[in-house]
Amino acid sequence: MKENISIFSGSSNPQLAEEICRRLELPLGQIKRSRFKSGEVYVHYEQGIRNQDVYLVQSFSHPINEQFVELLVMIDAAKRASAKTINLVVPYFGYARQERKGAPREPISAKMVSDVLTKTGADRLLTLDLHSAAIQGFFNIPVDHLSALDLISNHIKSLELSNPIIVSPDAGRAETAEKLASYLDYPFAFMVKKRAAHNESSITHVIGEVEGHTPIIIEDMIDTGMTVENVATALEERGARGAYVCATHAVFSSKALERLSHPNIRQVVVTDSIALPESSPPHIKVLSVAGLLAEAIRANRRGGSISGLFKIKSV
Numbered sequence: 001m002k003e004n005i006s007i008f009s010g011s012s013n014p015q016l017a018e019e020i021c022r023r024l025e026l027p028l029g030q031i032k033r034s035r036f037k038s039g040e041v042y043v044h045y046e047q048g049i050r051n052q053d054v055y056l057v058q059s060f061s062h063p064i065n066e067q068f069v070e071l072l073v074m075i076d077a078a079k080r081a082s083a084k085t086i087n088l089v090v091p092y093f094g095y096a097r098q099e100r101k102g103a104p105r106e107p108i109s110a111k112m113v114s115d116v117l118t119k120t121g122a123d124r125l126l127t128l129d130l131h132s133a134a135i136q137g138f139f140n141i142p143v144d145h146l147s148a149l150d151l152i153s154n155h156i157k158s159l160e161l162s163n164p165i166i167v168s169p170d171a172g173r174a175e176t177a178e179k180l181a182s183y184l185d186y187p188f189a190f191m192v193k194k195r196a197a198h199n200e201s202s203i204t205h206v207i208g209e210v211e212g213h214t215p216i217i218i219e220d221m222i223d224t225g226m227t228v229e230n231v232a233t234a235l236e237e238r239g240a241r242g243a244y245v246c247a248t249h250a251v252f253s254s255k256a257l258e259r260l261s262h263p264n265i266r267q268v269v270v271t272d273s274i275a276l277p278e279s280s281p282p283h284i285k286v287l288s289v290a291g292l293l294a295e296a297i298r299a300n301r302r303g304g305s306i307s308g309l310f311k312i313k314s315v
Contacts (some may be wrong), residue, residue: 167190179312232265
């Protein structure tokens with residue numbers, strides 16, 4: 001495992017990269033990252049990587065465009081340093097919500113991002129809970145689409161909640177939520193929402209009986225928190241108990257933390273796919289995906305099965 005492999009971190013989430021390396025019993029690769037006065041990105045690998053399988057850990061978190069360009073520069077530098085393969089570990093894949101045209105003259109930005117990563121020199125992508133699983137098809141390189149659903153389900157079971165129910169905040173997340181409900185043998189409900197604009201939505205209907213239940217809201221990401229706030233309010237109005245919110249990616253833009261302090265939200269469960277400040281509120285529970293990513297890297301190196309890592313098969 002220690003031969004011909006080097007793992008390097010971008011600036012988005014070095015703590016996660018360090019934990020991945022710890023689990024693999026590998027040192028984190030030495031790389032210099034800096035910015036010119038003009039804002040241009042500069043990187044320099046401070047160790048040899050010729051004929052190495054290089055893994056670059058970088059989430060597309062805020063500031064997303066800077067993290068994206070930094071990863072491109074890291075790819076280019078690795079390619080020019082004669083790396084054998086360049087494998088991207090992108091726990092949070094930004095631009096994934098722009099995976100199709102919703103109106104004339106709109107871009108399909110997720111496809112553009114995949115093209116740029118591939119053309120720059122990436123050989124493989126490891127990512128986590130894409131907003132749309134179809135994005136895997138945008139790449140002409142292998143994509144290992146991992147899921148944090150097992151981690152989340154284990155945490156839910158540990159809570160031993162009274163009269164729980166899995167709730168999907170919209171139809172798009174319904175299939176994943178239904179799989180989780182089936183695995184845990186919990187009832188299932190989903191919300192119907194109306195989206196007025198980007199990051200703006202309202203709940204119009206609740207399909208399923210939630211009165212007297214403890215809702216477990218399942219999302220792939222929490223951005224502004226507006227959808228979660230609306231769902232929590234709608235559930236409270238229909239007689240549900242305090243809700244638990246579970247999401248893989250804690251984007252937490254704008255007033256998200258303020259909205260997640262809703263009186264009917266007892267706990268918010270997220271992963272460290274995006275680095276969070278240590279001063280996060282106490283009701284934010286962070287689960288680490290380092291072990292999952294380390295096992296995926298190990299499977300790639302040894303030729304094991306990625307799907308075998310999961311009890312709950314994600315979409």
